[in-house]
Amino acid sequence: AASSVSCDADFDAWTAPRNPGDELPLATNGGGDNGVLPYSAEPLGDWDKSYKDDGGIQQVHVSLAPQADTPGGLVVSFASSTLASQAGVRFHTSESQDERTAYAKATNYTHTTVANGGRYESPNLYHTLLDAKCTDCTLYYTPFLSESAEAPASGAMADGQRSVRIPALPSAFGGDVDQRFKLALVGDLGQTTNSIQTMQHVTDEEDSIAALLIMGDLSYADNDDNRWDVWGRMFEHVLDHIPMTGLPGNHEIETDDWDGTSFRPYAHRFQNMPNCATCGGFVDPDGGWRANMWHSFDIGSAHIIHVSSYHPYAAGTPQYTWLEEDLASVDRAKTPWIFVNLHAPWYNSNIAHQGEYQSYEVKKAWQPLLCAAGVNIMFAGHVHSYERIFPTCDNSTINAQTGITYINIGDGGNREGLYNHWLPGENGRRGPVWSAFREGSYGHGTLEVFNSTHALWEWHRNLDGDKVTRDSTWVLNYRNGDVGAEEEAAARAAERESAAKEIAAQEQKPSQHQQRSAAVFGISAVVQVGITAYAVTMTVLYMRLRRARRPLTKYENIELDSVEL
Numbered sequence: 205a206a207s208s209v210s211c212d213a214d215f216d217a218w219t220a221p222r223n224p225g226d227e228l229p230l231a232t233n234g235g236g237d238n239g240v241l242p243y244s245a246e247p248l249g250d251w252d253k254s255y256k257d258d259g260g261i262q263q264v265h266v267s268l269a270p271q272a273d274t275p276g277g278l279v280v281s282f283a284s285s286t287l288a289s290q291a292g293v294r295f296h297t298s299e300s301q302d303e304r305t306a307y308a309k310a311t312n313y314t315h316t317t318v319a320n321g322g323r324y325e326s327p328n329l330y331h332t333l334l335d336a337k338c339t340d341c342t343l344y345y346t347p348f349l350s351e352s353a354e355a356p357a358s359g360a361m362a363d364g365q366r367s368v369r370i371p372a373l374p375s376a377f378g379g380d381v382d383q384r385f386k387l388a389l390v391g392d393l394g395q396t397t398n399s400i401q402t403m404q405h406v407t408d409e410e411d412s413i414a415a416l417l418i419m420g421d422l423s424y425a426d427n428d429d430n431r432w433d434v435w436g437r438m439f440e441h442v443l444d445h446i447p448m449t450g451l452p453g454n455h456e457i458e459t460d461d462w463d464g465t466s467f468r469p470y471a472h473r474f475q476n477m478p479n480c481a482t483c484g485g486f487v488d489p490d491g492g493w494r495a496n497m498w499h500s501f502d503i504g505s506a507h508i509i510h511v512s513s514y515h516p517y518a519a520g521t522p523q524y525t526w527l528e529e530d531l532a533s534v535d536r537a538k539t540p541w542i543f544v545n546l547h548a549p550w551y552n553s554n555i556a557h558q559g560e561y562q563s564y565e566v567k568k569a570w571q572p573l574l575c576a577a578g579v580n581i582m583f584a585g586h587v588h589s590y591e592r593i594f595p596t597c598d599n600s601t602i603n604a605q606t607g608i609t610y611i612n613i614g615d616g617g618n619r620e621g622l623y624n625h626w627l628p629g630e631n632g633r634r635g636p637v638w639s640a641f642r643e644g645s646y647g648h649g650t651l652e653v654f655n656s657t658h659a660l661w662e663w664h665r666n667l668d669g670d671k672v673t674r675d676s677t678w679v680l681n682y683r684n685g686d687v688g689a690e691e692e693a694a695a696r697a698a699e700r701e702s703a704a705k706e707i708a709a710q711e712q713k714p715s716q717h718q719q720r721s722a723a724v725f726g727i728s729a730v731v732q733v734g735i736t737a738y739a740v741t742m743t744v745l746y747m748r749l750r751r752a753r754r755p756l757t758k759y760e761n762i763e764l765d766s767v768e769l
Contacts, residue, residue: 255434255437257285259284259285259286260284260286260349261282261283261284261347261348261349261364262282262283262284262327262433262436262437262440263281263282263283263327263433263436263437263440264280264281264282264347264366264440264443264444265281265282265436265439265440265443265444265448266278266279266280266281266368266443266444266445266446266447266448267279267281267447267448267449267474267476267477268370268371268415268447268449268501268503269333269477269478269479269480269501270374270377270501270502270503271479271480272376272377274335274479275339275373275374275377276335276336276337276338276339276341276343276370277333277334277335277336277479278333278334278335278336278343278368278370278447279331279332279333279334279475279478280293280331280332280334280345280347281329281330281331281332281473281474281475282329282330282347283326283327283328283329283330283433283436283473284327284328284330284349285327285328286328286349287310287328288310288328288330288349288350290307290349290350290351291307291308291310291328291330291332291347291348291349291350292305292306292307292308292330292332292347292348292351293305293306293308293332293334293345293346293347293348294345294346294348295334295336295343295344295345295346296343296344297336297337297338297341297342297343297344297370298338298341298342298343298344299337299338299341300337300338305351306332306333306334306335307332308330308331308332309330309331309332309333309478310328310329310330310331311328311329311331311472311491311493312325312326312327312328312329312472313326313329313468313469313472313488313490313491313493314326314490315427315429315458315460315468315469316460316461316462316463317427317428317429317458317460317461318427318461319426319427319428320427320428320429320430323462324429324430326429326469326472327433329472329473330347331475331478332347333478333479336370338370339370339371339372339373339379340370340371340372340373341369341370342367342368342369342370343367343368343369343370344365344366344367345365345366345367345368346364346365346366347364347366348364366444366445367445368444368445368446368447369414369445371385371414371415371503371504372385372504374502374503374504374505374539375502375504375505375538375539375540376502376507376534376535376538376539377502379504379505380505381505381537381538381539381540381655381656382505382655382656383504383505383653383655384504384652384653384654384655385414385503385504385505385506385652385653386409386412386413386414386650386651386652386653387413387414387415387416387417387503387650387651387652387653388406388409388413388415388416388417388446388648388649388650389416389417389418389419389583389613389648389649389650389651390402390403390406390416390417390418390419390613390616390648390649391418391419391420391421391547391583391584391585391586391612391613391614391615391616392419392420392421392453392585392586392588392614392615392616392617392618393418393421393422393423393616393617393618394421394423394424394616394617394618394619395423395424395431395434395435395438395617395619396617396618396619397617398616398617398618398646398666399438399616399617399618400438400617401617401646401666402616402617402646402647402648402666403439403442405647405648405664405666405671406442406446406648407442407446408671409650410442410445410446413446413650414447414503414504415446415447415448415449415503416442416443416446416447416448416449417448417449417450417508417510417545417583418448418449418450418451418616419450419451419453419545419546419547419583419584419585419586419613419614420450420451420452420453420454420455420456420513420546420547420585420586421453421454421455421456421547421585421586421614421618422435422450422453422455422456422470423435423436423455424455424618424619424620425455425458425469426455426458427458429469432469432473436473449476449501449508449510450474450476450510451476451497451498451510451511451512451545451546451547452467452470452497452512452513452514452515452547453513453514453547453585453586454513454514454547454548454562454586456469456470456514457514458470463489463490465488465489465490467485467486467495467497468488470495471486471488471493471495471497472488472493472495474495475494475495475496476495476496476497476499476510477496477499477500477501478494478495478496480496480499480500480501482526482529482530483496483498483499483500483526484496484497484498484522484526485497485498485512485515485522485523497512497515497523498510498511498512498515498523498526498527500530502539504541504653505539505540505541505653505655505656506539506540506541506542506543506653507534507539507541507542507543508542508543508544508545509527509530509531509542509543509544509545510545510546511523511527511544511545511546511570512546512547513546513547513548513562513563513566513586514547514548514562517565517566517569517570518569519569524569524570527570527573528573531573531574531576531577531579532577534577536578536683536684540656540657540681540683540684541580541653541656541659541681541684542577542578542579542580543579543580543581543582543583543651544574544579544581544582544583545582545583545584546566546582546583546584547562547584547585547586548560548562548563548566548584548586549563549584549585549586549587549591549610549612549614550563550564550566550567550571550582550584550610551591551593551596551610551612551638551639552587552591552612553591553626553627553635553636553638553639553642554587554589554591554623554625554626554627554642554644555623555625555626555627556587556588556589556623556625557586557587571597571599574608575597575598575606575607575608578683579608580608580609580659580679580681580683581608581609581610581611581651581659581661581679582608582609582610582611583611583612583613583649584610584611584612584613584614585612585613585614585616586612586614587612587614587623588614588615588618588620588621588622588623588644589612589614589615589622589623589624589642589643589644589645590612590613590615590641590642590643590644590645590647590649590663590665590674590675591611591612591639591641591642591643592609592610592611592612592639592640592641592642592661592663592675592677593609593610593611593612593638593639593640594607594609594637594638594639594640595607595608595609596608596610596638602637602638604680604682605682606682609661609677609679611649611661611663613647613648613649613663615644615645615646615647615648615665616646616647616648617646617666622644622645622646623644624643624644624645625644626642640677641663641675643665643674643675645665645666645667645674646665646666646667647663647664647665647666647667647674648663648664649661649662649663649664650662650664656681656684657680657681657684658678658679658680658681659678659679659681660676660677660678660679661676661677661678661679662675662676663675663676
């Protein structure tokens, strides 16, 4: 049972209109037992009661839509109870003050479910595709419902203008293959006090984040579509200036009781790369609205693929065929990195979500494709905890040169609580040998790509009140040529330096828990020492794996004598 407090409850600071970039409120947190680490907060009212619909613009969010001919592509989406025939966006960039106008495509939907108490009718949902005609620039934009008389915008600045940063030219379109960029990654976000704290920590780095990627289970509306509207308003002040791209999880299925259509609320609210001609997955039988359940895009030197664990996946299906062709289209000389994101993880040592075909059958069908293409990292959600898996590609050997690093980040803040019970390892081991790090805490991750061969992954947990880097590792891209011993040694040294800086920062600035509780201060100190010993632990693990000669359980199907870290 979840102990977290749902943010169906409103917090004053989240409902008040706010300028983009303003500091967001930080939820306070408490401790907990039995596998759940809850956060406490004082609800100050209900969202549905406190929000007053003025007929204006709400639920603004932006997403990147780069293509070869429009590398500065961006989608601005918003909702309104007002039906407007000429809704759109006025915009200009830091490169040009010439104001341009783009008009929106409008949609709405109905959703009949028990949780909705019958038939729900959505607000009008507007999606506007812009071409900034520049990269590595700032785009200033103003959504409108009428060109002649702008309706009030619920969360905007006084004049309705907002801004978003367009990333540098992707290497796939001629940009620098060694450019540096950072992504934020979250899974199973929901709308709780935990969710708010996670997003607060994401915004701490908003000036350096190119995009936020969510691994499914965005709102936990669960067939109550008012919760989608609440979620859109709750995070508007983040998502209107940090580009966000999601993918469908099991909580996005939401099958309509009347006509049996699934994914309808998600598809109407998030089109995902509407300018991608080959992507697909959803066509609404009621009106023909199209959206992409699987799609890909380029940021920096990376090709990022979002696929669905909950659509047909076998060879010959549209999604499989698209994935096979998309992987084959990547020129690794121009695009050194490939990241694949989905919802249901392929490797998972938590006791939760074991034996689901959306994990093991999809893995059986797709892992050969991804390994043959040299995919570097796969991110997943679904399991409400954090776990990083050593790189593997055949479920039998750990090999950083040929394997995919799997990272599960279903710990964004959902209302179902954390999963903190784990499968044991063989002969007293704490866990399976392929599990590099695991912890049941809320948090988020960042992936900073430094160049064509090195990327730094960091997982930041929320438990300490402040954002604390609990796990980090360098991912080396052997698919893009040789990563020499000197480069690898430099990466490890940088990792140790990063850990040392984190410890120093924590010593200078005690966390909220440390200020409130000497006991928790002790726990945090142990964690800090653990981070310092991380590199040594990896070496010890490697030696143990090399020496071990014993039968393996089904959870440890790794040939220990062929481990290459």
